[in-house]
Amino acid sequence: MGKPASEKPRTIQEAMTAYEKRIEELELEKAMLEEENETLRARVENFASAGASTGDAVLARGKERDLYPGEIREVVLDVLRRVGEDCRHGSRRAEILRDIVENNAFLDLPRRRAQELKTVLKGYSGMTSAVRKKLHDLGIDADAKVSKHIKVSYYGDPRYAATLASSGSDSRCGGKNLASDLIQRFF
Template sequence: MNEISRDRLESQREEREQAETEKEQVYSEFDDEMKTLQEQIDSLTQENEALRAENAGLHSKFGEMDKRPVLVMGDEEDLYPGEIKELVLSVLADKLERRVAKRSRRSEVFSNLIKKNDYQGVYRKKKAEIQRILKNYTIMDAKTRKALQDFGFRIEEDGKHYRLTYFGDDRYKTTVAKTPSDARAGKNIAHYIEQTMM
């Protein structure tokens, strides 16, 4: 009987030790999982606080603004960075120079908008550049091809012509003869590009 009791006690002791080991293992895994979750909570809390601060800053900024923007962006996208803004400002600058009376309300408003929007005169530079590239055009040599590509044109052969597509947008394309017979061909193409693509 003593032997049987000892065996039972030994068996129960082993079962208790095994249960204890399993319990510690579960606690350890649970503890690791809790630490990971706590780290995630801390990280998300910090991110939430940063977003809350940013949101508050934006709200205060908009609260200070009692004016709406002069223009709302349409559906057209820039063909290159800043293109639409420069285009609008160039139209205002041209209008201001040619058709607006000095010391008029229009003159004051247009001048102020041009100044406040950091107008760079990109289109004037682009017009001068396309005129320079095509001024004496007689053949599509490597120098002319590179200059046109740098300007934003995709160039493809099309029979006796080259097809030029502005920034890959098929709405804005033209052709140039491979060997033009008209001495003014380059100037005419440059003028067409200025009128339709810039």
């Protein structure tokens, strides 16, 4: 059984372990606050630029908010690019979509994030602290454990959740399948 939090460490090793744990907690909290700060900064910039816009807006902003800076813009442009590629070459529809994508700043973040997730989960055989950190860097919280599984969510939003095995049984293709599922749900 573990010691109560108020009990003082008896050995140097116990003290070091306690300090290391506290440092990890503070680093995680710092990262979450920095991410929240970036999201809020992007919202302020979006509000400021929306008020200063003089051109014809193609779309009105809905009620959904960015989970990371520029997320909605990136997703919309990614979808427009993909649909434009599927349109008949030389059609009016294809030209309109190509023109919109070409004339808007587009970092292709959904594709980049998907590629990063594939790399993280390649050969997935279980949740390690390194995998957990890399998932967190992508906005995927992997903290809740349910039985022999880990519940993950995208930026803590319960609408975007999935379950991972604590230890993968098929490291050859399990990680690929897992990445594919999470990419479809989150990106």
